[in-house]
Amino acid sequence: MNFEDKINRKNTNSIKWDGHEKFNIHPDAIPLWVADMDFRTLPEITQALNKQVEFGVYGYAFEPESYFDSVIGWMKRRHQWNIQKEWILTTPGVVSGVNACILAFTQEKDSILIQEPVYHPFKNSIKYNKRIPIINELVRNNTHYSIDFNDFENKIVENNVKLFILCSPHNPVGRVWLKEELIQMADICHKHHVMIVSDEIHMDFIFKGYEHHVLVNLKPEYQDFVITLVAPSKSFNLAAFKVSQLITSNIDFKKRIEHEYERLGFHGHNTFGLLACEVAYRSGDQFMDDVVEYIYQNIVFIKKYVEENLNQIKVMDIEGTYLLWLDMSALNLDQKSLMEFLNQKAHLWFNDGSIFGESGKGFVRMNCATQREIIKQALDQLKNAMNQ
């Protein structure tokens, strides 16, 4: 794969590239926001999809055995996680799985714990379902984030928390949680009978020197209260297909979650999504290694550029994901003015850090899964705007 190839995504109904007017963004702003990649997916996926398109009959579909084998194979090869077909529930997106778990395992007004700054749909899902978000703030130390475990446990006890939504690896702070950190969180949850929904959608984007641990795999007893959410959508740029997996060995849990989907009338699956997922997980090892390496080199490039040219900006450490967390608080702008400056003066479109929580004020999130040429252009524009 040549990730340097610039692909014109304009006029393709891409939310990232064509959403400027809808989101009131300067028409020339370079989009470095929503988490999809500007890379073509694995060619084998496109070939398989083309064949399916040519067939021309697109009726209701179920998951073939080969799909389950492929998901099982990827988890085993890439994550040393042995799962069984019966544990897999194919879902139309990870966020839908978060919501289904909230509905299946909590009641209205129950407390649900999250760790801000964090992927903002978690809090929305809690609120939309009339549950109460409880925040265990991540602790920032210069460019590194860690967990305040005392606060984590106190918040659980004081608020009678029923469910914890974990983001692992963490979007947007870029942490790949250590085994010890994961165990400490899960043991506290176990002690206080808190269920965990572990969103591991970024599990495949791990940089040199770090290792992703599937939480439920760390101790056998975690199977009794941890539900894992994964998807090929980030890893292989398949977000539009809306295919993801909710994995639990507890068949009763699975039935309860399935029931929530049934209540909403969800049934059947997208043939193209199933096929893309199957091919990705069967044949995508080299692609995955290569794309992670390309993104890693982008990050090395950004860090060097910022160090040499943009010393008011602090780049947070990034151990995994392709989302970089940038501290721009030294510019001394309130959040609205910061976003206006980036958008109107620098013509850049980042995610506003404050959507990830109060502690995200002064920050923006930058999507690094694009061509280095685009990144260089974006950084040059930022430098010029700041110099003015």
Ligand SMILES: Cc1ncc(COP(=O)(O)O)c(C=O)c1O
């Ligand atoms: C942590 C996390 N979970 C879930 C999603 C989205 O998942 P889906 O599109 O499958 O609902 C994202 C997308 O950025 C994400 O970062």
